[in-house]
Amino acid sequence: MTSLSTPLPFDPSRKPSLRKRFFSRPMDTVISLIGLSIAAWVLWHLLTWAVLNAVWTSPDGTSDVCRDIKGACWAVINTRWRLILFGLFPYEEQWRSTLACLAIVIVAILSCVPKFWTAPRLGLLWIAGFATFYTLMAGGVFGLKATAPSDWGGLTLTVFIYAAGMLIGMPTAIALALMRRSDLPLIAKTTGLFIDTIRSLPLITILFTAALVFPLALPQMLIGDKIWRVIIGFALFFAAYEAENIRSGIQALPAGQEEAARALGLTYWQRTTRVILPQAFRNALPPTINQFVISFKETSLIVIIGFFEVMASGKAAYGSGDWAFAWVEVYVFVAMIYFVFVFSLSRYGAYLERRLRVGKH
């Protein structure tokens, strides 16, 4: 009688044993031990610095508790976190900043749910989220005190510029991609030149141009606030890169798709919105998520043209004499904020990529 539980001869889903993975040959054992001991040494020092010897709170709000300590002085975060997260937003109104950021985060999480993956739903979701954010932050209605965008700061400003840039950039990217593929040579060539020019310039030069040159070349009524010009510059930069992602997604489609749609008598708009773009987006999803990740990191560049975003507010948090020695802690905190956002987004991208690959086998 044969047992039904005979193990398969080779099961790719089963991982080889720990011994095989780390210590299969003498040389491997040596390398593993060296690597592990280096890792252990670094981890131990990190642990003693960040946790065991750290000072977490400062009862009187001054930096005296951190004199002569060997570990991290997290008290600086404890006293200054409001400055880092909210900038100079009025203290008693900071709950609005919190809610506004929360709204964007919730919208971002919701748009990861496949149920929302149609253009009208995603669009509505993001416009609603952004409107909530803007109403909460700008105020002036529902009895909220009005605050100008120039008073916004910290993480809230970063989130605002990012969300607004993506919201404007995505439709622009689709338009640019379609224009570059247009069969009217003049439109296709001009758009191509525009996209390639923007792509070969550094983002900071574009932001700088938006902040400084646009006011010179625009009539008075179109100049608007500096922050909006910078957001449009940011959105254009994103759109130029994203347009190329979408275009390569379109080009990866078999020609038969477009031809079949044409043969059915669909008009250009029907072909594009019902046949081409839905499939192109599926192809372009991995590079698009990657572009979202890169763009979030690039929002930090606005510090150079004088905005008080999360890095600048971090600098202000340790910059005022009293806490000047605690710069490492502040930078680690800001880096962790970025890390949480960027890492979760890129993990989600990797998950999506695996999910999409399943359908192809």
Add this chain to the structure above:
Amino acid sequence: MLSIFASRKARRFVAQAAFLAVIVLVIGGAVYQARQNIAAQGMTSGFEFLTRATGFDIGFKLIDYTPYSSYGRLIVVGLLNTLFLGILGIILANVVGLIIAILRTARNETLNILGTVYIEIFRNIPMILQAVFWYALLTQLPPPKQALQGFGLFLSSRGLYLPGLNVTGGSAAVFFLCLFVALIALTIFATSRRFSRVPAARRGLIRWAIAAIGCGLGAVALYLGRIPDTSLLSLPELRGFNIRDGIRVSPEFVALLVAMAIYGGAYIAEIIRAGFLSVGKGQVEAAQSLGLTPWQVFSRVRLPLAFRAVLPTLINQYVWLFKATTLGIAVGYTDFFAVISVSINQAGQTLELIGILMLGFLVINNSIAFVLNRVNKAIALKGNQLRS
């Protein structure tokens, strides 16, 4: 009247004409408005300011520059700084990237984990934050009197001190030019079809000859250009409260270089890793069965195949890294962008200076892409070599 829209040809013509008209209107309107605004603010336009003296000094320069130098020279200084930082940064990022990629594709899982941790940490934090962090770290180092030292190097709050040579700047430039020309000659010799009929035995000889001539000419240039009454080698040493001799590399430059190497290295590592994974198993097995040593399998089979497979992606990454030199302004390094930004503040010629800035980046980035794409075409794998 409306019947002309019935013709497809006419419709296309009208659409393009309308598009052109909109573009001309937008650009024309912007130019008109800019002229009006400039006239209203009483500013002059034109490029005469390039010959005016700047009146301020800057921190990092590769060629002579004083407050009496012109704006034109200032811009050249900035361009050279950007090129210098960009080239060194890309080379270092490649080295870091290759090491991490080897760790990530190694058979030993400990090394894989270490490589992954490196990438996940440094790729997910903005480069500007890293640059500012390294800069803060470097400026918080002990003063020259208590500088960290070893291997003839000094690391203090005033920067990094390297051993150097007592030679004039011009001869050093000639030296690097000789090396560069020799490198180009070697590349041409290796890739051009004209030399492909040279027998293999003589190829090695010719290669050595080119390298020797390049190095020899460079050495002669260095020897001729030495500063009289000094020893050729200039070692940094502590004298009084400061470090004398040697080459001082400013903390701004070191911070940016480290940030470029670490952040760019993390991206390049992932690209090279993808290249290693694309090399077919059969290629490696064939090489092993021919009796090649592990090092030969790596350097003669896996690395060249991987490099060729990912060169197009690498080119994009190089262009991206080159653009990242503009972060110099965040730590006070006088790169091309920082120089333009200062000039706009001082001279006020916003439009002209922004034009120079954009033109500069367009020319540099497109030439990087052009040259490397030619290299890519020359060494790209023909046929189906990449299949396993």
